[in-house]
Amino acid sequence: MKLALFDLDHTLLPIDSDFEWGQFLVRVGAVDAAGYQRRNEAFFVQYQAGVLDPVEYLEFALGTLASFPRDQFEALYAQYMAEVIAPAIRPQALALVRRHLDAGDLVAIITATNHVITAPIARLFGVEHHIAAMPEFDADGRLTGRLAGTPTSGPGKVVHMHAWLDRLGLPFAGFDTSHFYSDSHNDIPLLSVVSHPVATNPSAALASHAHAQGWPLLHLFND
Structure with missing residues (x-):
């Protein structure tokens, strides 16, 4: 085997699919641009440096996902897949x-x-x-x-x-x-x-x- x-x-x-998801949400106006992008970019720098607290980051990302009603999330995610993931x-x-x-x-x-x-x-x-x-x-x-x-x-x-x-x-x-x-x-x-x-x-x-x-x-x- x-x-x-x-x-x-x-x-x-x-x-990075997670970072780009955050950038996408900022771009389409689905989250508060200044505050979200600042945290998203700070977490990405920590990840690259190998000092990221994975639980802190994941609960930031999952908390954002949980904030969307199901229909809104599904529409946003379909757009993200078409515009960001498929071309990559x-x-x-x-x-x-x-x-x-x-x-x-x-x-x-x-x-x-x-x-x-x-x-x-x-x-x-x-x-x-x-x-x-x-x-x-x-x-x-x-x-x-x-x-x-x-x-x-x-x-x-x-x-x-x-x-x-x-x-x-x-x-x-x-x-x-x-x-x-x-x-x-x-x-x-x-x-x-x-x-x-x-x-x-x-x-x-x-x-x-x-x-x-x-x-x-x-x-x-x-x-």
């Missing part, structure tokens, strides 16, 4: 995922971004299995704005990967090979446990670590 895991933002997409999907990223799917590998996208924003994006890549930060819902199925469980970031990706495989009845040790493609130094914990880590469109910090470890580098978006 073979396993292929993919980060999403700046790995399969040349953008590149054939070379689709081909990389397709190569693993066609080989019969078990494929999953594992992202620190929340499930609401990223599940439809995973489907665009043809990936059934999708591991992301899970929002909390109330008894009526409405978002509460809070995170359910633990974040899927840093070491949390390793924990969530094992939990997902356990639910499938497929222990990680049973795979002959395991790939993980990521751009971020925040993903070094999971990159370090797979048999084939691939620094994909890597940040400077990850590129330096990958060189030191002898990991391959892949640049998908050099066109």
